[in-house]
Amino acid sequence: MDRVRVAVLAEDPITVAGLASCLKSREELFVAPNPAEADVIVFAADRVNAKVLAELRLSAQQVSAPRVLVTNEFNPADVLSAVESRVVAVLPRTSATGSRLTNSVVAAAKGAGTMPPDLLGELLKQVDHLQREVLTPRGLNASGLTNREVDVLRLMADGMDTAEIAQKLCYSERTVKNVIYGVTSRLNLRNRPHAVAYAMRAGAI
Structure with a gap:
């Protein structure tokens, strides 16, 4: 099995070194420079x-790989902005054990994501606002999804x-x-995660 290539970005070099050291110890991962x-x-x-x-947005513009966000403080109101910057998983720093971090990275590489329940609920509310204020005025129907898309998204949600x-x-x-x-x-x-x-x-799944 090919190892997942993972890179670390952080506000300070000590955090980068600590996370890189933790990730290097996992046989499923390869830390890319x-x-x-x-x-x-x-x-x-x-x-x-x-x-x-802003750093997340800029980073996402430069590299489109999914992101696992590790943080102590996260305002649920910012969850949509984070998702739009390729964040697919959020881990509280205090509970980001080596195993949980590795599992989140591997899941992200496979196209899955993990969000705490409160953040997922807030994301759904914000997407509802997006649908009502932005998508519906464009003339789209209730879901705007084909049967094939619904089938794929339902399994993705599982x-x-x-x-x-x-x-x-x-x-x-x-x-x-595709x-x-x-x-x-x-x-x-x-x-x-945004699509799911x-x-x-929209009530499609």
Whole structure:
């Protein structure tokens, strides 16, 4: 099994060194020196504020790999902004054990994500606002999703990765990726958790 390439970004070099050391000890992972070479990026910050959100946005523009965010303080109101910056998992710093961090990185590499319940609930509320204020005026119907997209998103919400979805639906992995790309592009959704949240709020899954 190929190891997941992971890079670490943080506000200070001590945090970078500590996380890199932790990740290097896991046989499933390879710590890449350059974020551009990574499958997943671990982004650590003591608290998520306007400056950190700006750094996340800039980082996402430069490298599109999914991010695992490790932080002590996170305002639920910022969850949509984080998701739009490729954040697919949020881990409280106090509970980010080596195993939990590794599991989150591996899941992110497979297209899955993990959000604390309070953040997921807030994300659904914000996507609901997006749908009512932005999508509906454009003339889209209640979900704006095809049957194929609903099938893929339902399995994604169940925690399946691309390969598992392809096997379940008898599609190629390329077809699954194209379906996901199509729905995220058409509905201005930035990544997979965002698409799943939209489908849930629209009542499609």
